[in-house]
Amino acid sequence: xxxxxxxxLLNKASELLSNGTVSCVLGWAAGEFDYDVTPKMFNCVEELxxxxxxxxxxxxxxxxxxxxxxGKCEGKILVFLKPCDTYSFNQLLTExxxxxxKVYAVGIPCEGMADIAKVKAVCGDGISSIDTTGEDMKVTTxxxxxxxxxxxxxxxxxxxxxxxxKKHVAYDELMGEEGDVxxxxxxxxxxxxxxxSPDERFAFWQNELSRCIRCNACRDACPACTCEKCVFDNxxxxxxxxxxxxxxEEKLFHIIRAFHVAGRCTDCGECSRVCPQNIPxxxxxxxxxxxxxxxxxxxxxxxxxxxxxxxxxxxxEDLEPGEVFDRRDNNA
Amino acid sequence: xxxxxxxxLIVAFCCNWCxxxxxxxxxxxxxxxxxEVKIIRVPCSCRVNPMFILRAFQRGADGVIICGCxxxxxxxxxxxxxxxxxMAALFSMLDYLGIEKERTRVEWVSAAxxxxxxxxMNDFVQTVAALGENKRLxxxxxxx
Amino acid sequence: MRKCSLDKIDLVFAQIAKNAAxxxxxxxxxxxxxxxxxxxxxxxxxxxxTVRSPKDFFFPQTEDLMRFKTEGKNIEIIDTRTEGEDFVxxxxxxxxxxSFDILDRVFLSEPVDSFYANRRAHGVIVSLACTxxxxxxxxxxxxxxxxxxxxxxTAWKTETEIFFRANTEKGEQLLSKIAALTEDSDDAVVxxxxxQIGKIMDKLPLKNVTTDGFGGGKTDELFNRPEWDELSQxxxxxxxxxxxxxxxxxxxxxxxxxxxGVIRYRCWDSCMYSEFTRMAHxxxxxxQKERFRQRFMHKLVYYPENNDGLFSCVGCGRCLAKCxxxxxxxxxxxxxxxxxx
Numbered sequence: 001x002x003x004x005x006x007x008x009l010l011n012k013a014s015e016l017l018s019n020g021t022v023s024c025v026l027g028w029a030a031g032e033f034d035y036d037v038t039p040k041m042f043n044c045v046e047e048l049x050x051x052x053x054x055x056x057x058x059x060x061x062x063x064x065x066x067x068x069x070x071g072k073c074e075g076k077i078l079v080f081l082k083p084c085d086t087y088s089f090n091q092l093l094t095e096x097x098x099x100x101x102k103v104y105a106v107g108i109p110c111e112g113m114a115d116i117a118k119v120k121a122v123c124g125d126g127i128s129s130i131d132t133t134g135e136d137m138k139v140t141t142x143x144x145x146x147x148x149x150x151x152x153x154x155x156x157x158x159x160x161x162x163x164x165x166k167k168h169v170a171y172d173e174l175m176g177e178e179g180d181v182x183x184x185x186x187x188x189x190x191x192x193x194x195x196x197s198p199d200e201r202f203a204f205w206q207n208e209l210s211r212c213i214r215c216n217a218c219r220d221a222c223p224a225c226t227c228e229k230c231v232f233d234n235x236x237x238x239x240x241x242x243x244x245x246x247x248x249e250e251k252l253f254h255i256i257r258a259f260h261v262a263g264r265c266t267d268c269g270e271c272s273r274v275c276p277q278n279i280p281x282x283x284x285x286x287x288x289x290x291x292x293x294x295x296x297x298x299x300x301x302x303x304x305x306x307x308x309x310x311x312x313x314x315x316x317e318d319l320e321p322g323e324v325f326d327r328r329d330n331n332a
Numbered sequence: 333x334x335x336x337x338x339x340x341l342i343v344a345f346c347c348n349w350c351x352x353x354x355x356x357x358x359x360x361x362x363x364x365x366x367x368e369v370k371i372i373r374v375p376c377s378c379r380v381n382p383m384f385i386l387r388a389f390q391r392g393a394d395g396v397i398i399c400g401c402x403x404x405x406x407x408x409x410x411x412x413x414x415x416x417x418x419m420a421a422l423f424s425m426l427d428y429l430g431i432e433k434e435r436t437r438v439e440w441v442s443a444a445x446x447x448x449x450x451x452x453m454n455d456f457v458q459t460v461a462a463l464g465e466n467k468r469l470x471x472x473x474x475x476x
Numbered sequence: 477m478r479k480c481s482l483d484k485i486d487l488v489f490a491q492i493a494k495n496a497a498x499x500x501x502x503x504x505x506x507x508x509x510x511x512x513x514x515x516x517x518x519x520x521x522x523x524x525x526t527v528r529s530p531k532d533f534f535f536p537q538t539e540d541l542m543r544f545k546t547e548g549k550n551i552e553i554i555d556t557r558t559e560g561e562d563f564v565x566x567x568x569x570x571x572x573x574x575s576f577d578i579l580d581r582v583f584l585s586e587p588v589d590s591f592y593a594n595r596r597a598h599g600v601i602v603s604l605a606c607t608x609x610x611x612x613x614x615x616x617x618x619x620x621x622x623x624x625x626x627x628x629x630t631a632w633k634t635e636t637e638i639f640f641r642a643n644t645e646k647g648e649q650l651l652s653k654i655a656a657l658t659e660d661s662d663d664a665v666v667x668x669x670x671x672q673i674g675k676i677m678d679k680l681p682l683k684n685v686t687t688d689g690f691g692g693g694k695t696d697e698l699f700n701r702p703e704w705d706e707l708s709q710x711x712x713x714x715x716x717x718x719x720x721x722x723x724x725x726x727x728x729x730x731x732x733x734x735x736x737g738v739i740r741y742r743c744w745d746s747c748m749y750s751e752f753t754r755m756a757h758x759x760x761x762x763x764q765k766e767r768f769r770q771r772f773m774h775k776l777v778y779y780p781e782n783n784d785g786l787f788s789c790v791g792c793g794r795c796l797a798k799c800x801x802x803x804x805x806x807x808x809x810x811x812x813x814x815x816x817x
Contacts, residue, residue: 202430
């Protein structure tokens with residue numbers, strides 16, 4: 001259950017639309033079921049009333065849409081940002097990807113978003129409705145006689161279990177109370193992999209990456225991936241590949257994808273959320289974040305506008321690439 | 333003489349101003365280093381995109397070494413500092429994916445260090461030879 | 477009709493695998509299912525369906541067409557074809573079986589795609605009736621009965637038994653190979669199961685999705701509909717829907733320079749990509765709206781226009797489950813076509 005309700009957001013959006021502060025609203029639209037939510041631009045109150053939704057399945061990070069949308073409508077865009085979305089928002093601003101003046105950001109609290117795959121794992125397939133208004137989720141399926149009650153904590157998305165911050169780092173207006181940065185255990189899984197032998201790590205990633213179908217969803221959903229023309233789409237780059245012909249191309253794509261956002265990745269977790277093959281792509285990004293924190297000091301991309309990403313920065317005293325492994329071996 | 337002795341293929345990215353000149357000096361001084369080392373001259377070590385390294389492996393390299401000016405001596409003032417950070421991150425990622433960490437290396441070789449160049453290459457070739465063929469980042473299509 | 481106890485299913489698999497490669501859905505480490513080659517110890521997945529469709533068996537994501545080797549001024553062309561091996565795909569759902577009809581019309585019409593044709597000739601399909609459809613299923617919209625899938629052999633699974641019925645000569649042959657493990661049966665159990673499935677079909681949330689308003693000859697009417705703007709605005713332009721789709725059949729032919737020759741290969745392409753059908757003059761669909769529209773117009777208008785009204789969608793629901801932003805063909809059909817509720 002979310003602390004802020006659909007009605008509260010709807011009222012806020014209607015108010016800002018009618019007093020002329022904003023001319024359109026970037027939010028989430030209801031789908032066929034209670035969980036298939038689509039990001040959408042709403043242009044008027046009628047559209048909002050008809051389709052706007054906010055519930056435990058509004059995980060999609062809408063900040064990337066500002067790159068294409070901000071400045072396209074007459075006035076400002078109202079965007080609702082969950083705490084983790086605000087980091088992406090700031091990072092995009094840092095990279096001058098949209099005009100801040102064209103956006104009116106409202107920070108909204110987030111209690112963590114649900115993963116529909118986890119809901120199905122508990123309640124089975126054939127979901128006919130999910131009621132998220134109560135403390136527990138009530139899931140009705142075609143195959144169970146009575147609704148099943150599920151604790152929200154049991155179906156929390158991985159990224160929300162390891163939520164790094166409930167604090168909004170950017171907004172024009174805040175709804176509800178401000179949260180704090182959380183000392184989360186998000187690097188534990190990376191550390192577990194690091195502790196494996198190289199053979200085990202290789203087998204782990206070979207298994208995970210072998211499922212890749214190169215749909216590019218991880219790239220296209222990523223708020224840090226905003227190149228106009230990706231190297232993997234460019235026939236002149238020499239590495240354009242529309243599908244992974246073998247395990248080398250799988251690794252090439254995922255290493256380069258993660259490297260390209262290293263230091264800029266806010267760890268919003270969209271890559272893993274959208275992967276149709278459930279590849280834990282966030283573990284690649286988190287490895288870079290963990291390394292950067294250890295090598296060059298703690299850094300959170302998007303925490304403040306204008307900060308210089310660690311990989312486009314340096315000090316004369318940085319450690320040598322070879323020392324990376326000495327450090328790790330000594331720590332082990 | 334052993335005919336079928338395994339010889340690793342090494343790609344060495346050398347910056348134009350220091351390391352390439354260092355290699356030149358090694359040659360002038362008749363210092364031997366293995367012929368399996370293929371040098372690619374780049375304007376600065378920071379010109380080396382991670383993609384170059386992965387593609388070298390794809391095309392059959394067994395090890396990749398990047399050589400640049402000593403920190404503080406970059407012809408472009410700061411290029412090698414960026415190299416240092418990028419390669420630290422990239423090599424750590426390759427290791428994370430289970431790829432042998434000994435296959436990648438960064439060394440700083442100045443124009444005056446012909447002996448260091450030869451010694452580095454000899455050592456690197458030996459290290460990689462001990463690992464054997466690159467199997468974890470190979471592209472079977474590119475095998476002869 | 478033949479039947480066999482599920483206790484003996486591994487013996488059946490072993491028997492089939494003696495003569496041909498056997499592929500069946502297997503649970504993966506991430507919890508989803510995928511077709512894998514059967515070997516001793518492989519456990520058949522109970523999942524409703526696989527993330528990737530079985531079109532891979534006939535139209536793989538990448539396949540080498542030929543190799544070139546150049547020496548001096550000579551070009552040697554090397555045949556790399558391998559698609560002549562017999563195989564059996566087990567447990568294909570009704571929707572996916574129907575998708576082969578749709579692919580056949582593309583690849584088996586003149587000029588015949590010999591790679592696809594060879595694989596079709598060498599593959600035997602054992603279909604499996606659905607007992608627990610998902611809320612994302614809408615195969616009924618396209619006239620598919622999940623209780624009566626086509627294929628060379630149709631199978632029905634209960635808690636304890638599995639029933640087989642051969643539909644083709646290829647199916648008969650395969651059934652005769654496992655005859656020692658199966659016994660004759662009447663169809664009482666199967667009939668009861670079909671009835672049960674029929675009841676569930678009436679409860680599915682998407683049971684009223686209709687193709688009314690779509691079909692051949694509708695291009696002028698639908699192409700410039702204003703709803704395309706709204707529907708496509710949140711599309712990320714990834715290829716998830718096209719790559720999990722059992723009927724998407726677009727591909728690209730590319731050359732890969734190996735350093736010592738060239739591999740000419742074919743790989744799936746996606747109309748969602750900016751590089752799709754790029755030609756010398758550039759690309760003819762410059763915006764995501766145009767690319768998005770292409771996908772649905774192809775499935776619901778262009779394809780039926782050229783194929784006697786057959787729609788190029790089977791209602792498997794993969795794109796509903798997998799689209800990162802949950803925009804899918806059902807939402808398009810309801811918005812653009814007629815909605816009956």
